[in-house]
Amino acid sequence: MIKAEEAGRPASPVAFGALESEHASLRSLAEGLERRLASLARAGRSVDGAAETESRAALSVFRRQLVDHFAHEEEGGLLDLAAATAPRLADRIEGLRAQHDELRARVDALVDEAAADAWERLAERFAALRGDLLEHERVENEMMQSAYLEDLGGRG
Numbered sequence: 467m468i469k470a471e472e473a474g475r476p477a478s479p480v481a482f483g484a485l486e487s488e489h490a491s492l493r494s495l496a497e498g499l500e501r502r503l504a505s506l507a508r509a510g511r512s513v514d515g516a517a518e519t520e521s522r523a524a525l526s527v528f529r530r531q532l533v534d535h536f537a538h539e540e541e542g543g544l545l546d547l548a549a550a551t552a553p554r555l556a557d558r559i560e561g562l563r564a565q566h567d568e569l570r571a572r573v574d575a576l577v578d579e580a581a582a583d584a585w586e587r588l589a590e591r592f593a594a595l596r597g598d599l600l601e602h603e604r605v606e607n608e609m610m611q612s613a614y615l616e617d618l619g620g621r622g
């Protein structure tokens with residue numbers, strides 16, 4: 467947790483770079499996984515066992531990466547830095563934290579559904595999760611950028 471007195475340390479371009487590269491990696495994993503799940507959902511009863519196993523594994527990888535990414539944002543203090551740099555963003559930042567909890571719970575539920583081979587429902591729910599995650603990350607990128615610009619302005 468970063469304290470308010472450390473607010474002089476700006477949310478640097480390096481921190482943004484790391485955040486954006488994690489976002490890009492998650493986006494690409496999620497895109498591939500959505501394609502896999504859609505194809506399993508279409509296969510119906512003639513679904514291939516190997517494809518099911520691969521999809522379960524891909525979902526686990528995605529879940530791990532998502533959980534780690536949220537932890538970096540929470541524990542690495544990026545959200546705290548943004549809050550300290552631009553206090554007017556505090557409410558939005560709280561909203562983003564709450565979304566982490568919600569998205570984590572949803573991806574856990576999807577892992578359970580994959581274990582039960584509920585591919586059609588899973589494909590639908592994963593697509594919805596991906597849409598919400600993209601929106602979450604978009605708001606985050608925008609907010610971090612805005613906190614950074616505000617910090618530059620404050621120092622200039």
Ligand SMILES: [Fe+2]
Pocket residue numbers: 536539562566602606
């Ligand atoms: Fe986030």
Ligand SMILES: [Fe+2]
Pocket residue numbers: 489535539602603606
């Ligand atoms: Fe993020």
